[in-house]
Amino acid sequence: MTIQTQTITKHPSLVDGSRRHVLDLDDFSMEEIELVMATTDAMREVLNRDIKKVPTLRGKVIVTLFYEASTRTRVSFEEAGKLLSADVINVSSTGSSVEKGETILNTVRTLQATGADLIATRHPHSGAPYFMARNLERTSVVNGGDGWHAHPSQGLLDLFTIRRHRGSVQGAKVAIIGDILHSRVARSNLWGLTKAGARVILCAPPTLLPQEFQDGSYKDGPLGAVDVTFNVEEAVQDADVVMPLRLQLERQQAGLLPTLREYSKMYGIDERRLKRAKPNALVMHPGPMNEGIEISPQVAHGAQSLVEEQVHNGVAVRMALLYLLIGSRQASVP
Amino acid sequence: MSAQDVRRALSRIAHEILERNHGTEGLALVGMRTRGLPLARRLAARIQEFEGQLVPVGALDIGLYRDDVGLRARPVVHSSDIPFSVEGRNVVLVDDVLFTGRSTRAALDALTDYGRPKTVQLAVLIDRGHRELPIRADYVGKNVPTALGEEIQVRLEEVDGEDEVLILGR
Numbered sequence: 001m002t003i004q005t006q007t008i009t010k011h012p013s014l015v016d017g018s019r020r021h022v023l024d025l026d027d028f029s030m031e032e033i034e035l036v037m038a039t040t041d042a043m044r045e046v047l048n049r050d051i052k053k054v055p056t057l058r059g060k061v062i063v064t065l066f067y068e069a070s071t072r073t074r075v076s077f078e079e080a081g082k083l084l085s086a087d088v089i090n091v092s093s094t095g096s097s098v099e100k101g102e103t104i105l106n107t108v109r110t111l112q113a114t115g116a117d118l119i120a121t122r123h124p125h126s127g128a129p130y131f132m133a134r135n136l137e138r139t140s141v142v143n144g145g146d147g148w149h150a151h152p153s154q155g156l157l158d159l160f161t162i163r164r165h166r167g168s169v170q171g172a173k174v175a176i177i178g179d180i181l182h183s184r185v186a187r188s189n190l191w192g193l194t195k196a197g198a199r200v201i202l203c204a205p206p207t208l209l210p211q212e213f214q215d216g217s218y219k220d221g222p223l224g225a226v227d228v229t230f231n232v233e234e235a236v237q238d239a240d241v242v243m244p245l246r247l248q249l250e251r252q253q254a255g256l257l258p259t260l261r262e263y264s265k266m267y268g269i270d271e272r273r274l275k276r277a278k279p280n281a282l283v284m285h286p287g288p289m290n291e292g293i294e295i296s297p298q299v300a301h302g303a304q305s306l307v308e309e310q311v312h313n314g315v316a317v318r319m320a321l322l323y324l325l326i327g328s329r330q331a332s333v334p
Numbered sequence: 335m336s337a338q339d340v341r342r343a344l345s346r347i348a349h350e351i352l353e354r355n356h357g358t359e360g361l362a363l364v365g366m367r368t369r370g371l372p373l374a375r376r377l378a379a380r381i382q383e384f385e386g387q388l389v390p391v392g393a394l395d396i397g398l399y400r401d402d403v404g405l406r407a408r409p410v411v412h413s414s415d416i417p418f419s420v421e422g423r424n425v426v427l428v429d430d431v432l433f434t435g436r437s438t439r440a441a442l443d444a445l446t447d448y449g450r451p452k453t454v455q456l457a458v459l460i461d462r463g464h465r466e467l468p469i470r471a472d473y474v475g476k477n478v479p480t481a482l483g484e485e486i487q488v489r490l491e492e493v494d495g496e497d498e499v500l501i502l503g504r
Contacts, residue, residue, distance in 0.1 A: 017408055035410070042395060042411040051447050054398040084398075323398075328408035 155188030
């Protein structure tokens with residue numbers, strides 16, 4: 001009698017170097033998140049040195065491939081690569097063969113053929129980085145934002161920032177307020193925060209909240225402790241973290257909002273509303289901010305604001321991801 | 335090596351460091367993670383006992399400076415923490431075992447990224463030989479001739495719960 005051997009498909013992980021891509025946080029284990037946090041700590045120390053450069057990724061090539069505008073994400077990937085001594089090449093959709101109509105597939109395969117070890121990418125269409133990852137044998141892909149879908153490095157840097165100030169994310173009440181519907185930051189943060197044990201409360205006008213959160217069907221899904229409210233006072237009440245999201249201004253034309261003024265009045269975070277949160281509540285914003293709309297200038301630049309620290313930590317988190325993905329040969333072999 | 339032997343060796347090294355550097359002026363200790371750090375702290379405590387002076391202690395992680403990146407499993411990197419300027423100081427690097435010398439080379443690279451020390455000296459608890467680079471220790475707790483296949487295991491109270499040094503055959 002022959003015994004059928006069953007192949008157990010192990011989930012790729014950063015811990016044993018078997019993960020090649022970072023596309024979202026939904027497939028991250030808590031062990032991987034802990035490793036990223038610990039590595040980010042070490043990278044933050046490098047970032048704060050007088051001579052902020054280490055030789056770790058010497059001889060590696062990183063390409064940033066951005067099909068959409070970005071300052072902080074693209075710059076921080078570039079800086080992260082350079083501080084680790086990788087060579088970084090920036091490609092944007094203007095000024096490259098993308099303008100001549102080259103397909104995503106051909107562009108990324110060309111980059112792989114030139115010897116790129118890792119592509120950090122942003123694309124207006126959800127899923128584009130997954131398509132790239134599926135079609136590359138040697139090159140790693142890090143999602144720097146795809147459509148409305150995911151922005152995993154932002155999720156990780158937000159986790160890191162909260163941990164740095166609170167020690168732990170466990171049990172923290174995190175209020176995410178604003179345009180949840182179009183927010184990849186909110187989606188990746190939902191995965192990261194709930195995995196780390198935070199209680200997330202989402203707050204948005206009904207037109208800017210995804211259907212599954214309106215009808216409660218998300219409760220059948222894999223998300224942990226998430227609550228929903230349309231009332232911003234209720235969302236902010238006793239919160240440990242207040243995170244207003246950028247109101248994507250083009251949404252007003254789409255008829256999702258009566259006026260910006262009304263949105264600001266109903267959902268904007270100002271000092272009066274922030275007082276409802278815990279006394280030392282952290283204020284975070286993924287940027288870029290529309291001051292005076294979703295966040296008042298006093299709050300954006302106030303004592304509780306961590307907006308600039310988020311950007312700083314973002315470089316360290318991306319250094320950690322680059323190191324963990326291509327810092328060893330093991331990682332580049334599937 | 336027993337806990338007593340470790341204690342005596344560290345006391346002697348502390349004296350030697352003071353003798354060589356004519357006291358504690360401009361002196362700093364930098365422990366290489368993981369086990370070099372508690373050794374550096376103990377040396378500093380011994381020096382304080384002898385001289386009544388506090389010598390600054392830093393921690394160095396060489397994970398980002400290794401020359402075998404890609405040759406073996408990726409090391410977990412920890413944070414370095416050098417809360418003083420190394421510029422112009424006499425820095426004593428502290429490690430548990432000196433073997434091929436490659437960790438020391440990486441530590442020298444890492445250390446010089448923080449500035450330009452006046453001198454860098456090396457203190458190790460065990461020198462087991464088999465150098466692959468032109469590196470030697472200035473202070474040695476014990477020379478232990480070993481075969482390449484053997485493994486030296488340094489266990490320290492702060493990390494492993496007890497002090498002892500073992501030679502494990504393969």
